[in-house]
Amino acid sequence: MKVKDIMSSPVYLIASNEPISRARNLMLKHGISRLVVIENDMTKEATSRSPEVIPIGVVTKTDISERLDQAEPKWRRRPIGNIPISVVMSLDPLTIYPDATPRQAAEILLENNISGLPVIRSKTDRNLIGIITKLDLIRYYSTLDDTTVVNDIMEQFFVTVHRHHSISHVIHEMKSNEVDRTIVVDDSNQPVGAITKTDLAMNRMTNPEGGLPSKDVKMARKNHTGGEKVFRSVKEVSMVAEDIMSTPIITLSKNSSVIDAAKIMVDQRISGILVVDDEITGIVYAKNIIQAIIAR
Known part of the structure; x- marks a missing residue:
């Protein structure tokens, strides 16, 4: 079994100058946790099946949350629709070749504490053909004969x-x-x-300002003997676990x-x-x- 047999394809892409809000929308739409970043602009949704796709970075949900906190003040004050992916992405991602083994992919993921590896054609041809993630490896493991508890x-x-x-x-x-x-x-x-x-x-990304999520609570009083509630005001409070x-x-x-x-x-x-x-x-x-x- 090789990486090419278990990798995910197509891979969803985003340009480095596109806003974080677009990354959020792509992740929610396709139920994914990471996007491969490319340099050139895209006028429509592109995947690794598009021609000449060279990965320059990767961005994950966690990257967006953690690196916004670490970004320069000028970025932290902006809504995520005005912050480019280049601020939070990981540059020069580790990659793997399609003929590598699942064990080799597993070793690279663990050694580098990452959750996915873009798969490129070869050392001389860095075009993207897929991605192998922890989930792909776990799917592979689920097909094996193993008695470990x-x-x-x-x-x-x-x-x-x-x-x-x-x-x-x-x-x-x-x-x-x-x-x-x-x-x-x-x-x-x-x-x-x-x-x-x-x-x-994901909850942070649902806030257009990029801050911690909050919720509206309706303040009410019992205005009649029957217990009918009449809403008096709406108060914004912080969310809890x-x-x-x-x-x-x-x-x-x-x-x-x-x-x-x-x-x-x-x-x-x-x-x-x-x-x-x-x-x-x-x-x-x-x-x-x-x-x-x-x-x-």
Whole structure:
């Protein structure tokens, strides 16, 4: 099996001078987490099937969220419709050739802490023909004959936040603990959802100003004996964890097979699954399955 057999194609593209808002729209429209960046302008939606496509960068949902915070003040004050992709993209992306093996792709992804590799024709021909992502590798793994169980590869460290914690608190916990995912619990410490860096990025991108999301709350009073509510005002308040968490939460037992975990990740397009046996015992991440590919 080669990279060319499992890669994704076509690859959706964006020009470096196009606004972040267009990247957001493409990601939402096609249900993808990354775009390959090219230099020349595009007058219509283009993919890797377009002629002469040379990748100069990659932009992911997480790039947009994190690098806006790190950008120069002049960019942070602008709405995302006025900020070019060049401000947040990763330049000169690592690439791979179509005849490389899935294991080689897995090693490059893990060693460089990235989630996708543009596939180019050859060393002398850098035209883009596809992309191989963690999801593609997990899909490949799900077809293998393997008896490894979740307990063998899961991570026991995890971070929880209460469903009513602020988004700022969620971001702080994820950054300070260097995790990509946090578990949302209720008053009984039972898991009710999950928040990932992608969730944070997408909710930030729905705000035209690029800031943290907020919501409108209607303030009401009981004006009649029958309990009819009459709305008096609308107040804008900050969102909390339960407003952006992904639900329902998907769980597995520590004795479940890793093949089953891989199939769920592919079907649900998620990068982590909570491991629960009476209580939360760990998380199996996409990277753990990528590591299993290398270990074979």
